[in-house]
Amino acid sequence: MAIPEEVFQKYQRAGKITREVREEMRITVREGMPIIDICEKAESLIRKKGGKPAFPCNVSVNEIAAHYTSPPQDKRIIPENSIVKIDIGVHVDGYIADTAVTVCFNPEYDDLVNTAKEALKKAVEILRPGLSMSRFGSTIQKTIKTRGFKPVSNLTGHLIGRYVIHAGKSLPNVFHISTSRVKEGEIYGVEPFVTVAKAAGRVENGEEAHIFRYLKHKSLKDPYAKRLLNHIRKNFQTLPFTERWLQGCVPPSRYKTAFSELLSSKTLMSYPVFIEASGKPVAQAEHTILVVKDGCMVLT
Ligand code: MN
Ligand code: MN
Secondary structure, three states: OOOOHHHHHHHHHHHHHHHHHHHHHHHHOOOOOEHHHHHHHHHHHHHHOOOEEEEEEEEEEOOEEEOOOOOOOOOOEOOOOOEEEEEEEEEEOOEEEEEEEEEEOOHHHHHHHHHHHHHHHHHHHHOOOOOEHHHHHHHHHHHHHHOOEEEOOOOOEEEOEOOEOOOOOEEOOOOOOOOOEOOOOOEEEEOOEEEEOOOOOOEEEEEEEEEEEEOOOOOOOOHHHHHHHHHHHHHHOOOOEOHHHHOOOOOHHHHHHHHHHHHHOOOEEEEEEEEEOOOOOEEEOEEEEEEEOOEEEEOO
16 A cells, blocks of 8 residues: 655655765765764754654774664764775655765675665565565575675664664565565665675674663653653654763753663663674665565665
């Protein structure tokens, strides 16, 4: 079924903003640049263009495949000879567009980055109503293997819902037995992740987590924890956020205890960084697409 025109227009607005911000960030990122400056620039551009960040700007370097965003006062910089995934999400009234680009400062990894782009291009070519997830995964895997690289097997594309980034269905980047199929009117974030042939080809959770989201209601003792939670629910609903966006909500001397209670009570969940298990570099390319009658439409 096709989506309502009004909803389609909101997706298109979100898509246009993510595309513009992605292209701006692609030419902004430099070796030696503080990662926090990249995150804040992307997020402020999104707001300036009339959207809201659907999640914190992810800046994931080398073997970090995804889910790194700067914590407050981050001191990290973009290392020399690195490859950098910039992943950006925008929502307009809860309708999300999600896109990513890999910026490469090491010519040794140009082919890796191009392979992620090629795999995304292939995905856009084959996506249409009725396509099985098994077929999708095997086609992407073959596209990547033919070029001498390896897909990251446990990172997938995902169905997108209103205010929900991962709405249940996954688009695998490797062959996977599944009876699930793509349907008209669905929106997906399509994102092949590629690493080198000799890598493990999967990610593991790292120790750090700087991205969080609201999970469920719990009774809280600390009044400042309650205040923080009200701010989170009002501003981000069920979407991921960063502690950078909570600064100034409660007095600085009360912040740490309040935020800790939200985590220990499991009111919030955290997203650990994903690291390639053998420490090898990872490239990513991502578009958000709408499945239409005879194929798909790229929104980003
Ligand atoms: Mn993304
Ligand atoms: Mn995504």
